[in-house]
Amino acid sequence: MRRTFTLTYLVMVVAQMIFTNYFHFSPLCMVTILPMMVLCIPTRINTVWAMVIAFATGLAVDFLAEGTLGLNALSIVPVAYARKWLIGIIFGTEPFEHKENLSTRKYGFARVSFAMIIVTTLFLAIYITADCAGTRPLWFIASKLGISLAASYLVSAPLVNLLSYDDRR
């Protein structure tokens, strides 16, 4: 089961690299599945290790895709840091007590979607602000955040079931 998660996670890292390299629809739109991937890191992995994994993932995408080095790493670590707190608020302490992973079957698609939207918003807010580096007006940042959030959610939502392997038991 653990091997399945790792394999799926690595495949998704490659998928993210492909998104970053080839899916350029508009300067106002970017697609990311990294926040969803970090959210689905098994709950038995503590915050420190989750941050290390997230950092390595972000760095890999930065390095191997045509991103700005450090940008994905900078944006994804706060998601990993907030992950435990966010899961506690939305899903309660149960996932940690039973060492369960997030599952749309158990917790419902709406709650998982809500968590995904929050982490994606956090990621995109940091990513877009750092990427624009104070050179873009607020309306551009806000528009890019809104459009990218919608696009990223539409891509992440079908993929979340691949990482939450409880559904396949």
Place this chain on the structure above:
Amino acid sequence: MPKERRLASDILGLTVFLLLETAALLMLSNNNAMQKLWISRISHGFMAKTWGATQAVRGYFSLKGQNDSLALENERLREIVRDYKAAAKESDPSARPVLGNDGFKYIPATIIKSGRNSQHNYLILDKGSEDGVVENSGIITSKGVIGIVDAVSKHYSFAISFLNKELNISARIDSSGAVGPLAWDGLRTDEAVLREIPLQFRYNPGDTIYTSGYSAIFPPDIPLGVAGEAKVINGATNEIRVKLFQDHSALKYVTIIENTRIREIEDIEATEDKRKEDRK
């Protein structure tokens, strides 16, 4: 999880978070000129705000010292103005006051305690006999009379406040020259009553009231307030309400004035009294 272990875990988490974010920021700034500029601008802004805030806090705590030095500086400047005024009056003998302008000694002081809630209020000043303060010295500001020194210790002075119904100041109406005793009305901290103004003296509401200079304690021409409404007392004199310039509720820095020629005045008065008695 025990509390201590959870705390240690939280601290570890925060440390790793800060380390990873710092590493990412360093990578970002070292590889991209635009981000480098942005990060340095943010860090400079943050540093400027932090240093600005600490400077503001330091400035706040140094205000007392600055106020003290400003009070001293004010007094020095007032002394220069007084010298100029005295020089101007010297050249016009008709304008010479009752006391020579150079007959007063001025000592800046700070009020360290004051009572404002009774009919017999007092002040304690931070200057005493070691600083040259003597009993019966006046206390003034540029906006009026504050009180009279009643007792002096080595480092402090006890003074009767103007907000004391027993204290009368000799005051003059600027337009008519009429002189009478000015005293606190015991009701409001910004109002007093000028009594015993003969009816033949005309005045207008809004006229400025000054110290007369007829007392040996206060020099003439210290502005005190403006005349308000009046009422006739016993058909013989006017009693005029005076709106004071000095707000006695917010007072900290004052000047103690000592008439260095008071002994001379008292001697001449005593001689005159003795002569009158001899004639009888």
